Amino acid sequence: MNGEGKPVLRILGVDPGLRITGFGxxxxxxxxxxxxxxxxxxxxxxxxxxxRLGTIHAALRELVAEHQPDQAAVEIVFVNVNPQSTLLLGQARGAAITGLVSSGLEVAEYTALQIKQAVVGNGHADKLQVQHMVRRLLSLSADPSPDAADALACAIAHAHGGQGLGRLPGTGLHVRNGRLIVGK
Known part of the structure; x- marks a missing residue:
């Protein structure tokens, strides 16, 4: 609870990557x-x-132990250019998710389109737009690094989605012009 008697929900966002995994x-x-x-x-x-996968797993477990988040949100990553890169990225994402789940957190998952739509209002926004909106929404003094901004954006999307755009019913849910649309 905060000073006004309102519950405080702590949300950990993760932008998985084999070389760099962002967290927010x-x-x-x-x-x-x-x-x-x-x-x-x-x-x-x-x-x-x-x-490398062990490093991601262990670091996320340490973050959870230190910061005690209530919920976690992870970006669903798609890479179609190189199949080998896609497989490696999927393994990094798996290490991140197992690190969170083994720490007792429920994990929500969001596509980049859903995250950008929730944070910027445009599912095809570029990284600079995401960084700028994260800075504004969280009243930061400077733009966070691109990986940290993506992770913070994932957490923001989770917070704005009533605990998850990923939990919206699948029927009637589609994308039109980069925007997530519910209904027809």
Whole structure:
């Protein structure tokens, strides 16, 4: 509870990546959002794949233990250019999700389109627009790094979606011109 008797919900957003995994922690107090922490988990490119995945998993478990979030949201990543990159990114995402779930958190998942729509109002917004809106929505003094901004945006999308755009019913849900539309 905050000083006004309103419950505070702590949401951890994660932007998974094998080289850099962004994280962002926000607080939701009623209709207000507050910044708590953000940053990047970096893996050693010279390390083996299992070691890099272990780094992501362990770092997220440490973050959960330190910051005690109530919920987590993870970006669903799509890479279609290189199948090998897609597989590696999927493994990094799996390491992130298992780190969160093994820490006792329920994990919501959002596409980049859903996140950008919730934060910027345009599902095809570029990274600079996302950074700028995250800065404005959380009253930050400067734009966060791109990976941290994406993770914070994921947490914001979760907060704005009534605990998840990903939990909207699938029937009647579609995308038109980069916007998430419910109904016809």
């Amino acid at each position: 922690l926000i607080a939701k107090m009623g209709n207000r959002l507050g910044y708590l922490a953000s940053g990047c988990i970096r893996t050693d490119a010279k390390a083996s794949l299992p070691a």
